[in-house]
Amino acid sequence: MNTPAPWTHVDPLGEALHFLRMTGMFYCRSEFSAPWGLALPPMPDCMMLHVVASGRAWLELDGEVPRALSAGDLAIVPRGTGHRLTSQPGVASAGLFDLPRELMSERYEVLRHGGGGEPAQMICAAVRFSHPAAQRLAALLPAALCVDSRQSPHAQWIDQTLRFMAAEARTLQPGGETMVTRLADILVILAIREWIERDPAARIGWVGALQDKQIGRAMARIHREPERDWTLNALADEAAMSRSAFAARFTRLVGESAMQYVARWRMQIALGWLQEERVPLAEAASRLGYQSEAAFSRAFKRFNGVTPGAARRTSTSERTG
Structure with a gap:
């Protein structure tokens, strides 16, 4: 057998994460005021990403306990499952494509919705992976990944990336969509890292084999x-x-x-x-x-x-x- 040289470093899981390069399907800067509710339809083969820029929100998926999100938090729905974002659990939700939206570019929109109360701002994205390593990894993730940036060991990285993404989303200067997509890459990798570190499910199956x-x-x-x-x-x-x-x-x-x-x-x-x-x-x-x-x-x-x-x-x- 050919024994690998001792100085050769192989990081199979790191390589799989490297393939998490995303193609944006659409981006939306959402400006909400309570009470508000937004229903996102299923988007097969897509990953949905939500960043809370300010205020508070709840993430609701059928069969899952509602999850509270605060400013600086990140939520990922890896397999494009239909879900809701609300000001409070149980609030009536309007369909994403039933609400008026301001089209800023071919794939970037601004949405304003709500009853005039407490404000919340979010950046939402639907992205797609083409590489099979990325697709296989996304298929193994839980129904939702939520990262509390204040409790994360990567808090400083997440906070700075979120701030940069929020600034890009507000101004949308030339190249802004590309910047938001690459920043989303970083956030998704950080979220998956945290999942791998804390969830026993990440130590079995394909992900476990890579490790x-x-x-x-x-x-x-x-x-x-x-x-x-x-x-x-x-x-x-x-x-x-x-x-x-x-x-x-x-x-x-x-x-x-x-x-x-x-x-x-x-x-x-x-x-x-x-x-x-x-x-x-x-x-x-x-x-x-x-x-x-x-x-x-x-x-x-x-x-x-x-x-x-x-x-x-x-x-x-x-x-x-």
């Missing part, structure tokens, strides 16, 4: 080089383990065999190439080592449930719909 010193090393190599002709022996060598021990441990931690994971990862990468980067089918097949488009298409449909052409058409209709 395993040996299995995580092999997973990182798969993520970096999906086109490589991986074998079980080669992956075991990366982990500095015997073939049988590696195979058993990988399956136990990840929930599927190493070679199944390789195949699934390749097809998730291919889906992103076809939908986000508009890579031609022949090129995607070649880049992943397939000898023919037909073989690639069969594998793609087996893992993604649709043909490559159908996946691309679905993406195009979503962009133009």
Whole structure:
């Protein structure tokens, strides 16, 4: 077996967090006055982010205990589940798209709503991930993540980032949308870090496997080089383990065999190439080592449930719909 050099540092979980680069679907600066309630519809494949710039709010999800939010707090709904933001639990909520909104740019709006009482200001965003590592991580997060910036070990970072984001949202200078998106990247990573540090659920399954010193090393190599002709022996060598021990441990931690994971990862990468980067089918097949488009298409449909052409058409209709 090839033992990795002792000076080589591998941070598989850190690499997964690196892929949390978001594409903004829409941003909204909300100016509320009590009593107020805002109902956000389900947005599949999106993560919803709420920052309380001033005042107070409550986050309500069906089946979950309402969560109080104060100025400086951050709330994330990772899987785009429909939810409500209110001045008090149980307040009647108007639908997001039923309220008048001032369009500041193609994807940036200002919303004003409420009964004239205690004010609250929030920055809300719906963002999408294209990289499969980011999508898989988001799928494993709880229904909602709430970060109290005053109690967080990253309090100073969060406070400064929130202030910067609020300032950008108020003025929306040239490049403001890009600034807000990159600042949202930072906030999401900080929130996920806190979840990993405090929640036992973050130490099992895919996230737990990434944190395993040996299995995580092999997973990182798969993520970096999906086109490589991986074998079980080669992956075991990366982990500095015997073939049988590696195979058993990988399956136990990840929930599927190493070679199944390789195949699934390749097809998730291919889906992103076809939908986000508009890579031609022949090129995607070649880049992943397939000898023919037909073989690639069969594998793609087996893992993604649709043909490559159908996946691309679905993406195009979503962009133009």
